Amino acid sequence: MNMDIATVNVLPYEDFVNIFGNVVEKCPIITAAVWSGRPFLNLTALETAISEFIDALPESGKEGILRCHPDLAGRDLQSGTLTRESREEQAGSGMDVLNSAEVSRMARLNEEYKERFGFPFVICARMNDKANILRQLSERCPNERAVERARGIEEVKKICRLRLQDLVLTDSPNKL
Numbered sequence: 001m002n003m004d005i006a007t008v009n010v011l012p013y014e015d016f017v018n019i020f021g022n023v024v025e026k027c028p029i030i031t032a033a034v035w036s037g038r039p040f041l042n043l044t045a046l047e048t049a050i051s052e053f054i055d056a057l058p059e060s061g062k063e064g065i066l067r068c069h070p071d072l073a074g075r076d077l078q079s080g081t082l083t084r085e086s087r088e089e090q091a092g093s094g095m096d097v098l099n100s101a102e103v104s105r106m107a108r109l110n111e112e113y114k115e116r117f118g119f120p121f122v123i124c125a126r127m128n129d130k131a132n133i134l135r136q137l138s139e140r141c142p143n144e145r146a147v148e149r150a151r152g153i154e155e156v157k158k159i160c161r162l163r164l165q166d167l168v169l170t171d172s173p174n175k176l
């Protein structure tokens, strides 16, 4: 699907939530909330509304968003229970074709990370390959909790931007 912003702006909220409800993984409440901010001037304005809503949440809310994300190469991938978006992203970065040693390494590092922070490691899979993801996962583990919370939320916003771009035509300067 690729609609223009004018089409987005006239969607009833039921349709808006159905179409955009997973731009932040399993957080349709965010989409439902920003519907109030219509009309959006362009795609960037919609993205900004989502970003500002997230930034205004208490730290517990931001951690809640992170907790709605499935592990990379984790149980949901193995059992086929990822959302369509997440499945495509994880496949795009090779998370679905790890060898058994890599699967174990990911699982161990993901568990270590969750144990330390109480939320999962989140990274925009479409902007990283397998080697990069594994490196970041081990490098980020020793960080402070507040640093990782902020870092994870930055990644959520990158994931969101790419998911939005799959749904809405990007702003073009010569189009009114």
Ligand SMILES: NC(=O)NC1NC(=O)NC1=O
Pocket: 025, 069, 070, 071, 072, 085, 086, 087, 089, 090, 120, 121, 122, 123, 124, 125, 126, 159
């Ligand atoms: N844990 C985590 O980063 N999950 C994800 N990242 C991404 O790009 N899609 C996801 O589901």
